[in-house]
Amino acid sequence: VNVARLRRHIREFGVGTVVLAAARRQIRGARHRMRTAIGRPPRTFRYRGRELSEFHHPSGRTWLTERAVEVAVARDFLASLPADAEVLEVGNVLARYGHHGHLVVDRYERAPGVVNVDAEDHTPDRAPDAIVTISTLEHIGWDEPVRDPAKAGRTLRHLRGLLAPGGRMLVTVPLGYHPGLDVLALGDNDAIHAEVIRRRRGGGWESVPPAEAPTPRYEFDARTATAVWIAEFAPLS
Ligand SMILES: C[S@@+](CC[C@H](N)C(=O)[O-])C[C@H]1O[C@@H](n2cnc3c(N)ncnc32)[C@H](O)[C@@H]1O
Numbered sequence: 001v002n003v004a005r006l007r008r009h010i011r012e013f014g015v016g017t018v019v020l021a022a023a024r025r026q027i028r029g030a031r032h033r034m035r036t037a038i039g040r041p042p043r044t045f046r047y048r049g050r051e052l053s054e055f056h057h058p059s060g061r062t063w064l065t066e067r068a069v070e071v072a073v074a075r076d077f078l079a080s081l082p083a084d085a086e087v088l089e090v091g092n093v094l095a096r097y098g099h100h101g102h103l104v105v106d107r108y109e110r111a112p113g114v115v116n117v118d119a120e121d122h123t124p125d126r127a128p129d130a131i132v133t134i135s136t137l138e139h140i141g142w143d144e145p146v147r148d149p150a151k152a153g154r155t156l157r158h159l160r161g162l163l164a165p166g167g168r169m170l171v172t173v174p175l176g177y178h179p180g181l182d183v184l185a186l187g188d189n190d191a192i193h194a195e196v197i198r199r200r201r202g203g204g205w206e207s208v209p210p211a212e213a214p215t216p217r218y219e220f221d222a223r224t225a226t227a228v229w230i231a232e233f234a235p236l237s
Pocket residue numbers: 090091092093094096105106107108109117118119120134135136139140141144
């Protein structure tokens with residue numbers, strides 16, 4: 001237990017909320033352990049009309065969070081690319097799940113092979129055929145030393161501008177975290193494809209069209225989303 005974080009959460013959300021959040025996490029963890037113990041495979045969800053398995057990994061206990069769907073969709077997206085595709089990842093996420101060999105840009109996280117530059121300033125030598133950014137845009141300009149709510153939208157546009165002709169960008173954003181990004185995600189945004197994948201009561205995730213997504217809530221106390229926006233973009237025209 002991270003005592004400092006627990007204290008901060010109690011101050012921020014109150015004891016009742018923190019206890020309920022802990023209970024939710026315990027229930028989700030227990031469900032996962034029970035399914036694993038009886039040999040059930042990870043649950044599935046639909047994305048682009050296809051059935052994908054949740055991605056379960058001990059790093060960050062992905063079965064408890066939206067990483068279960070985000071990483072599953074990202075792996076599927078990467079698998080669809082030609083072997084020699086130039087891939088750029090913004091936000092260092094996939095390395096911890098065994099994906100290496102692509103360029104990673106992350107302003108703050110120091111790790112081997114990661115280029116520490118602001119995504120908004122990144123200009124690669126070679127135009128990427130694909131860009132993947134998992135749960136990162138909502139932090140850009142929002143959790144940085146200078147708060148700039150418009151920066152996430154500008155960065156999205158900047159990254160689209162880097163794509164090689166015919167390239168594609170996959171973006172995942174937990175909803176309810178950055179209000180400006182929620183407006184962009186659930187409104188007009190020029191995505192070539194977008195879905196909201198939300199938690200189902202009783203466990204698992206389900207896809208809904210963004211226009212039908214209810215007001216999303218982020219469980220700040222349990223550090224997980226109740227819904228995640230997954231969108232694909234073509235280069236800027
Ligand atoms: C999803 S977290 C990744 C953290 C962790 N590796 C994980 O897998 O959960 C978002 C990342 O965005 C990075 N980030 C925040 N603002 C950024 C910016 N302006 N440009 C590039 N990266 C940024 C942070 O350093 C952070 O590592």
